[in-house]
Amino acid sequence: MKIELAESYGFCFGVKRAIKIAEENKNSATYGPLIHNSKEIERLEKDYNVGLTDSHKSFSSGDKAVIRTHGIPKNELEELKAKNVNVVDATCPYVTKPQQICQEMSEQGYDIIIFGDEAHPEIKGVKSYATYGARVVTSPKELENLKLKEKIALVAQTTRRVEDYLEIANYLIPRHKEVRVFNTICNATFENQEAVRKISKKADIMIIIGGKNSSNTKQLFSISQDNCKDSYHIEDEKDLDFSWFKGKQFCGISAGASTPDWIIQNVVDAIEKNQ
Template sequence: MSATIRVAEHAGACYGVNRALELARRCALEHEEPVHTLGPLIHNPIVVEELAEQGVGLSQSLDEIDRGSVIIRSHGVVPQVIEDAQARGLSVVDATCPYVKKVHKAASNLVHEGYDLIIVGESGHPEVEGIVGHAEGKAHVVASPQDLDGLTLGKRVGVVVQTTQTAANLSAVVAALAPLVSELRVVNTICAATSERQRAAASLASEADIMIVVGGKNSGNTRRLAQICHVACPKTHHIEDAAELDRSWFDGARLIGITAGASTPQAHIERVVSAIEHMTAQS
């Protein structure tokens, strides 16, 4: 009996990523001067290479860009970066995900209202760094309840969360935080697309004999999908491209599940499906 290949109900590029890609490609087509993203537009090395072929370069700092347009990555930046770019005479295209902008606003509001701010997320992640910047640097970043140890907090604490975190992790931090303060205000800024992909991946992994998770190895949300899948399906493999697939992975598999991170275009998922179909048809 041949294997069944099933893609999770919710998988692949989200609205914010598709919007950023459209803005970047349109900018490259419409502008004769150089076009650069400030840092990778999204966390997907293959997409970054594809953008370069379409005329969208990659710069790690504004010092590398002397003219043309600079595209702000989907993860957002601290406000001073946009101000600096404009002061240098660069044309700024803001591809920050609208859902990330909501976190910026929530963080700023909580700080201005006098709350000590907790950001649940990965320290050093570009999105988190941008959130800290919009909180004027007045924030504590915690990845888990253990990171609360040793923090000096006031009685009024506000919480926002990196858009790609899991609801379970947010709940764990909030549960640990609640006994420590007298007033706790939580703004759940997890993106709905992230939650949908995590639920759909977990559901499929619970049935599948093997799970393939497609997306950048540097993508936090894709790594979390792989972790979620691995709990239910130990034979989970995180790949960036179909070339990484190994035919032996599928020996004896009846149901092969596929999911993909929010930075993975549909075309990349389709390449993986096609490659697996070819491999399993030959076995």
């Protein structure tokens, strides 16, 4: 069986940057996981003593808090600063952007629509910047019963599929006088998505590696499933079931933006060894 990696996969710019920041700030803690990959989080804790807490309230004056790539809600950031916590911001610049847009457009009187997952930390953070509130939707259907102003500003979660974002824009544009559509989907996501689309069309089995809570990995998996019915989302080599590969000719591999190379390599090695 041939094994091939997608042309673009794995670590994105924002994750690389955040890991570097965390490594440079030993003996600190992140509020919420820095990235959505538990194995890499464990490595940072073991090798750099970068801890993890699930509440911003657990930081005291003088502590060092590394802000996760997904960002945190505005009021929590303000609370940390007011308490004199040493804040080291590892929010991805592609996430800071929609935060700024939400704040500016909300203050200019636009109704803010966010296309994304309301429960995802990135969206909780982005939404908090809309001074006069924002609506979060995942499909045009959810817009049907909303009472909205004439002026709309639309942003997307960085890891969303562009095709789905266009559906939201297509719904809003004919119904409102002004719709400002901001392309806040990040390039790394585009590149990994394009590459998985391409390889999943020729593969008869696809392995997508990444955290089960990683939004961009889930998007890659969904694109892969559209083209290759034998697609599997795994976190690491321990999740592999070698019976999946029986009779297969071409195994395509991709990985989410927070999946480190060492995990990808372990998966490739395990598949090769068990052929």
